[in-house]
Amino acid sequence: MTATIPSPRSGQPGSGRIDPKYRRTGSSKGNFEMFAWLFMRLSGVVLVVLIFGHLFVNLLVGEGIHAIDFGFVAGKWADPFWQIWDLAMLWLAMLHGTNGVRTIINDYAEKDATRMWLKIVLYAATIVIVVLGTLVIFTFNPCPVVNGVPLPGSFCPA
């Protein structure tokens, strides 16, 4: 006695479409998990470029870590190029990391209530960090006046 199991891709022979009866999700959750999966791959590629560039410019060029102080950050953020670079890095890395930790919570926290609370804490932390970081990048003044004395940056107006 032999039974033939039909291929899941037999909706239309050769079409490559998956037969509707093999689809795992109903329409209630939409395609969220598929978009999350795709986002991890797309953001991952961009983050490799952004973070390797960040590490190279901040740690390997010139005096490396010795050069990092307020003036170094001010010099970078006086330039919109680095503002956009760091903003993209902040958002993509936080969303990528949050989705990764969400996956780990779903894998290991077995009780519904535990999963819910861990994710509430996670999302709260994400929102705080993303909003804080975005505000810092855009409200930052690279040429502050400290005790009536302007800090001398070569990028500041005299």
Place this chain on the structure above:
Amino acid sequence: MPTKPAGTLYRGREGMWSWVGHRITGVVIFFFLLVHVLDTSLVRVSPEAYNAVIGTYQNPLMALGETGLVAAIVFHAFNGLRIIAVDFWKQGAKYQRQMLWVVLGLWIVTVAAFAIRHLSLAFGGH
């Protein structure tokens, strides 16, 4: 006690350990990222506050920690590109083991280059 299934394709092999490594490095990087946004935010408080905190990064002991962090980032980056290849390249699943050895080779070279430069800056002063 369940007995260990014999000869699974995945368990205990390159596929599983790269997955474990990807998870652990991912979590480490995420928690550093939270702290790093907070310490950088001190530029908005005052130049003195930022310089005081960032100054604590600039000692040899922290340089070792930074090198470890970069090692985690570089593994996560290269193995992430391998995962993308497994998912999108037709031959990806077939060559996932070979790709892991390529990842580890590039990882060692990249981290060694970074460590030599960063640690000589940190330990050597100016």
